[in-house]
Amino acid sequence: QLQLQESGPGLVKPSETLSLTCTVSGGSISSSSYYWGWIRQPPGKGLEWIGSIYYSGSTYYNPSLKSRVTISVDTSKNQFSLKLSSVTAADTAVYYCARREQQLVYAFDIWGQGTMVTVSS
């Protein structure tokens, strides 16, 4: 069964770039049926969609974060990645990667467990 796993540093300094990778196992990232996304959740707060990518590399981002976000895909490794630049304490959150089904469900149907990222000096 398909699984997603986030990985990356748990601590990032202010003004630096946050980098996370999501590894997809049990299935191929190169499917026309799915987009792959990043969602975050600050402590005690709600969910915020960051952006999504198709296996071809096509991306779209949350307008509020677009200037700082880059999402990329590596189909050879079955991975996709997030880079968020110029981070501040407001970027401290649990970061989730998830699969978005595009043909019937049109929702994030499989999620990673999430990884906590703290922005602090």
Next chain:
Amino acid sequence: EIVLTQSPGTLSLSPGERATLSCRASQSVSSSYLAWYQQKPGQAPRLLIYGASSRATGIPDRFSGSGSGTDFTLTISRLEPEDFAVYYCQQYGSSSFGQGTKVEIK
């Protein structure tokens, strides 16, 4: 950008009671594109409902979704102890989420 507003913020109910959660969109949303998620503390969200009214795989039939246009509802017919959690709606177009409704034990 479509904004989703959920109400109430918190719902205090007892096991066995019926829960009715609302999600209102700032402009019309296709029913095909409205989803509901459940999140328990320390866990990732889980997809409950897609297409406004279709249950995801493995979701019990006490969960149901309805609505169209700008008003959508998630109903839990009889609350089980494991249903106390936070619930989010989401629309596909801009992938935005509502702010969540917490269902807590009264």
